[in-house]
Amino acid sequence: MTQSAAPLMSEFEADAVVAAAETVADDVVLLTLRPADQAHLPAWTPGAHLDLILGDGSGEVVRQYSLCGSPATRDSYQVAVLRTPDSRGGSEAVHRLAEGDRLRIRGPRNHFPLVSSPRYVFVAGGIGITPMIPMIEEADAAGADWVLHYGGRSSDSMAFRELLTKYGDRVHLVPQDQTGLLDLEAVLGTPAPQTLVYCCGPEPLLRAVEERCHAWPSNSLHLERFTPKERADDGDDAAFEVVLQRSGLTIQVPPGTSVFDSMRDAGVSVLGSCLEGICGTCEQTVLEGDVDHRDSVLDEDEQASNECMMVCVSRARGPRLVLDA
Amino acid sequence: MSIPRNAWYPIAASEEVGRAPIARRVLDVPVVLYRTTSGEPVALEDRCAHRPVRLSDGVLEGDLIRSTYTGFTYDPAGRCVSVPTQDHVPYGAAVRCFPVQDDGSFVWVWAGETGLAALRTPPDTALLRDAGWTTFGGSLDTAAGIGLLLDNFCDITHVAQLDQDIAPPALTAGPTPPLEVEVSETTVRFWRRFDASPLAPWNAQVLELPEDAEHEQVEEGEFVGPGYWVDRWTVEVKGHDDRDGQHVFVFSHALTPLSATRTRHIWRVSRNFASSAAADGTLTPLFEAYYARVGEVLEQMQSILDEEGPRPEVAVAADAAVSHVRRIVQRMVADELGG
Ligand code: FES
Numbered sequence: 001m002t003q004s005a006a007p008l009m010s011e012f013e014a015d016a017v018v019a020a021a022e023t024v025a026d027d028v029v030l031l032t033l034r035p036a037d038q039a040h041l042p043a044w045t046p047g048a049h050l051d052l053i054l055g056d057g058s059g060e061v062v063r064q065y066s067l068c069g070s071p072a073t074r075d076s077y078q079v080a081v082l083r084t085p086d087s088r089g090g091s092e093a094v095h096r097l098a099e100g101d102r103l104r105i106r107g108p109r110n111h112f113p114l115v116s117s118p119r120y121v122f123v124a125g126g127i128g129i130t131p132m133i134p135m136i137e138e139a140d141a142a143g144a145d146w147v148l149h150y151g152g153r154s155s156d157s158m159a160f161r162e163l164l165t166k167y168g169d170r171v172h173l174v175p176q177d178q179t180g181l182l183d184l185e186a187v188l189g190t191p192a193p194q195t196l197v198y199c200c201g202p203e204p205l206l207r208a209v210e211e212r213c214h215a216w217p218s219n220s221l222h223l224e225r226f227t228p229k230e231r232a233d234d235g236d237d238a239a240f241e242v243v244l245q246r247s248g249l250t251i252q253v254p255p256g257t258s259v260f261d262s263m264r265d266a267g268v269s270v271l272g273s274c275l276e277g278i279c280g281t282c283e284q285t286v287l288e289g290d291v292d293h294r295d296s297v298l299d300e301d302e303q304a305s306n307e308c309m310m311v312c313v314s315r316a317r318g319p320r321l322v323l324d325a
Numbered sequence: 326m327s328i329p330r331n332a333w334y335p336i337a338a339s340e341e342v343g344r345a346p347i348a349r350r351v352l353d354v355p356v357v358l359y360r361t362t363s364g365e366p367v368a369l370e371d372r373c374a375h376r377p378v379r380l381s382d383g384v385l386e387g388d389l390i391r392s393t394y395t396g397f398t399y400d401p402a403g404r405c406v407s408v409p410t411q412d413h414v415p416y417g418a419a420v421r422c423f424p425v426q427d428d429g430s431f432v433w434v435w436a437g438e439t440g441l442a443a444l445r446t447p448p449d450t451a452l453l454r455d456a457g458w459t460t461f462g463g464s465l466d467t468a469a470g471i472g473l474l475l476d477n478f479c480d481i482t483h484v485a486q487l488d489q490d491i492a493p494p495a496l497t498a499g500p501t502p503p504l505e506v507e508v509s510e511t512t513v514r515f516w517r518r519f520d521a522s523p524l525a526p527w528n529a530q531v532l533e534l535p536e537d538a539e540h541e542q543v544e545e546g547e548f549v550g551p552g553y554w555v556d557r558w559t560v561e562v563k564g565h566d567d568r569d570g571q572h573v574f575v576f577s578h579a580l581t582p583l584s585a586t587r588t589r590h591i592w593r594v595s596r597n598f599a600s601s602a603a604a605d606g607t608l609t610p611l612f613e614a615y616y617a618r619v620g621e622v623l624e625q626m627q628s629i630l631d632e633e634g635p636r637p638e639v640a641v642a643a644d645a646a647v648s649h650v651r652r653i654v655q656r657m658v659a660d661e662l663g664g
Contacts, residue, residue: 007645012509040449042509043550045660072444110510113656116438116663141440196663246640271508285648324640324648 006247009269011281012042013053013106018097019076025159027083028127029095030068033105034076044071046134047112047224050079051273053104054093063090064226064279066131066200067108068160071138077105080159082127106273111280111297112224114138117196120146121187123209125201126153129160131224135198136167146170151182151205188212191220199223203230218301228276228313229296240316244268244325245287259284259311259321268325270311277313284311289321328352328471328582329657331437333426333447334552335579338464338591342366342432346390348381350583351436356423357381358432361388367401368434370421374405380420429454431579431591433552437661448553452575453593459600461609462593465616469623470630471551471582472654474590477623478546478554478578479515479647487622491615493528493558495519495542506645511653515646516545524560527611531596531604532572534565548650551657554578572598586627592616 015036024030035041044067054061069078081094097103114135122139124132129150139146148167151174152158164171174182188197188209197220199209206223213221237255242262244251253262260282263270273281277295285308293303295310302308311323336349337358346359348371355371357380367390371381375395383392389406391398396409403422405414424435424442430450435442453460467474477483482501485492498519506515521539523529529536545557556576562569579591594612596604640648 006642007504007506007515009645010505010507012507012512012514043445043511045510048510070444072446074446108510113660115660138441138444141444142438143440246642246644248642 006268009271011051011106011109011271011273013104014038014041016077016103016105018099018101018103021097021099024080025161026154026157027095028080028157028159029083029097030078030080030159031094031097032069032076032078033103036102040074041077042108043074044077044108045110046071046114046138047131048108048110049112049131049279050077050108051106052079052090052094053106054090054097061090061093062106062273063094064107064274065094066112066224068130068133071134077108080127080130109273109279109281111283112198112200112222114198115196115222116142117194118144119192119195120144121192121195121197122146122148122150123182123184123187123197123199123201123205124148124150125182125205126151126157127159128199128201128205128224129158131200132198133160133163136170140167148172149174149182149187151176151201153177184208184212188216191216195220197221203227219299221299223299225278225296227296228278231294237315240318241320242316243288243320243322245322246325253315258313259309259315263311263325270325272312275312277310280310282310282312283308285324287322287324290317291315291321292317327655327658328585329437329551329654329661331435331441331445331657331661332551333433333435333442333445334581335431335447335591336368336434336581336589337432338579339427339429339432342427344385346381346383346385348379349581349589351434352582353584354421354436355379355381356434357390358425359385359390361401365401366425366427366432368423368425368432369399369401369403370423372420373397374418374420375408430593448549450553450577450579452595453577458575458595458597459605460593460595461605462591463609463613463616464589464591465620466583467588467590467620467623468586469588469620469627470586471580471588472651473623473626474578474580474588475548475551475554475650475654476647477619478556479513479548479650480643481544481546481556482643488615488618491525491527491611493519493522493525493542495522498522501643504643504645506649508649511550513548513646513649513653514545515547516543518543527607528560531599531607532560532562532568533599534562534568538565546646548646548653551582551654552580554580572596586631590616590620 016033019034020032022030049064049066065079068080083095084091120139122132148171154177155175239254242251251262251266271281273279280297291309292315294313342358346357349356357371371379373392373395375397378394389398398407400406403420405418426433430453433447485496502517519542521541541561543559547555558574560572575595577593581589
């Protein structure tokens with residue numbers, strides 16, 4: 001029999017209609033998105049994020065936002081988006097959306113899953129609250145013991161304040177203009193047994209939480225980045241070889257070209273979205289070889305396990321990698 | 326493969342559950358099912374709190390169920406409400422009550438963390454009740470783990486190896502067209518579009534088309550959750566006047582893990598054409614035989630795994646769907662186990 005062509009991979013993608021666009025805090029808009037041509041959307045779990053694909057005249061803008069509604073709602077997705085002046089135009093375009101507007105959505109995918117635990121400490125900074133909303137709903141429903149420490153510039157800038165009041169004193173709101181910064185020493189200073197720490201927010205907060213959690217058992221900390229982690233430049237990229245086991249191909253990856261691009265050039269369909277190592281879409285299973293991890297998705301333990309890699313940014317330490325692709 | 330507990334499983338067909346208690350099982354837990362006087366389904370652990378007897382051997386008294394051995398009587402929430410030998414019900418006497426939903430096709434139970442049931446919804450089965458579709462089906466217990474059934478549904482190319490009578494000639498007509506795979510966090514869908522090729526004789530017969538006529542055909546499979554799988558086979562008929570259009574078979578598979586190595590498989594075959602009983606008469610024995618044959622092969626696989634243990638498998642490009650489904654299921658299990 002003739003060899004059949006390699007499978008074409010894609011992620012769920014659909015047209016969506018903005019069913020509601022509400023301002024829920026200073027510069028934060030909450031969008032409710034309904035599918036244009038189907039009744040249900042794929043199910044998701046807390047921590048999942050979605051691509052919004054917007055045309056902005058000059059071309060396509062793709063941005064990723066955490067789902068912040070309830071997984072029990074199957075006919076719409078919700079995302080909350082902060083208008084950021086710096087951003088490469090994405091959040092401005094989202095803020096221009098009005099009820100009835102159309103856009104494409106892609107995903108959802110989840111590289112920040114809520115792992116079962118008897119206790120959780122949730123730490124959110126600013127718009128980093130979004131993935132925490134479904135997470136605490138789930139932790140609460142499962143009967144876990146949890147606290148949320150939620151910091152923001154000012155009370156008015158903090159989305160979901162009202163919704164969080166129903167959880168009573170499990171929620172600690174820390175508006176900077178009234179109470180200063182989150183006291184991470186008090187929150188994370190002493191490692192707690194059987195407790196997972198979930199954190200999402202701006203890079204300085206993530207880094208501070210990472211530092212505090214060094215004293216915690218490994219695997220305690222789960223965090224999500226929306227911008228690539230800064231990394232020391234390890235000099236020039238070297239060329240290496242990648243064996244794609246299932247496809248029966250061996251490809252060369254030259255300096256300056258990603259494994260992702262080299263796989264595509266060889267006709268292998270591989271999923272990708274952010275292409276900067278933050279979304280986890282391009283994850284591949286590693287069968288052999290040492291990976292030079294350059295992504296912001298995997299934590300230190302996951303990187304050390306060498307079981308998978310993000311091929312859009314990560315490379316080989318040695319001359320050769322074998323992937324299950 | 327370990328099996329997710331935090332999932333809705335279709336423990337029985339809706340019509341199987343009524344005013345007589347029935348015994349079922351999910352993930353090694355015996356479950357008694359019945360309906361209240363108002364028709365609401367009830368799912369309780371099928372073991373009396375007093376002695377090791379099955380409540381499913383008992384009787385209903387209104388909305389309550391009474392063990393005909395111990396006389397302990399339980400309400401639909403599993404609370405013991407009376408015992409024969411004393412006035413006071415022993416403090417805390419109860420059997421486990423499972424979250425349960427009836428969608429008119431299946432009764433779904435949740436055997437995982439109770440509080441999470443409200444945050445997940447069972448798959449949509451509306452097509453099985455749609456007046457535009459004709460559905461028949463059957464069920465079987467297979468001595469094979471649910472993972473083997475899911476792997477099997479991920480790849481229908483083996484149909485041609487397994488059952489020449491049922492296999493569409495398109496599957497063996499030439500190189501298989503490329504598989505397209507679409508994934509989300511919790512779902513995997515794949516499809517292949519075959520160039521115009523002849524239909525299997527039974528398929529031509531129910532479509533009332535000449536056997537040698539060639540049509541484009543589309544194979545599709547969808548993993549909607551660990552307990553539900555849907556396949557579709559579409560024949561695009563052109564140039565046959567009033568027979569033109571998309572003729573679709575939908576194969577729905579409701580799967581419940583009875584244990585790590587046994588699975589209840591309720592299958593339904595639906596079609597949007599030829600609603601006659603005569604067509605049912607042609608199709609039913611064909612598919613009964615086919616699913617029984619698949620069950621036998623899967624049981625063999627399970628016994629090989631039991632005797633010799635799993636081994637690394639050689640994968641082919643077309644296993645892209647299998648590997649994504651396995652990844653989703655493994656992640657569900659890992660997230661549940663924590664750590
Ligand atoms: S494509 Fe986003 S991590 Fe590689």
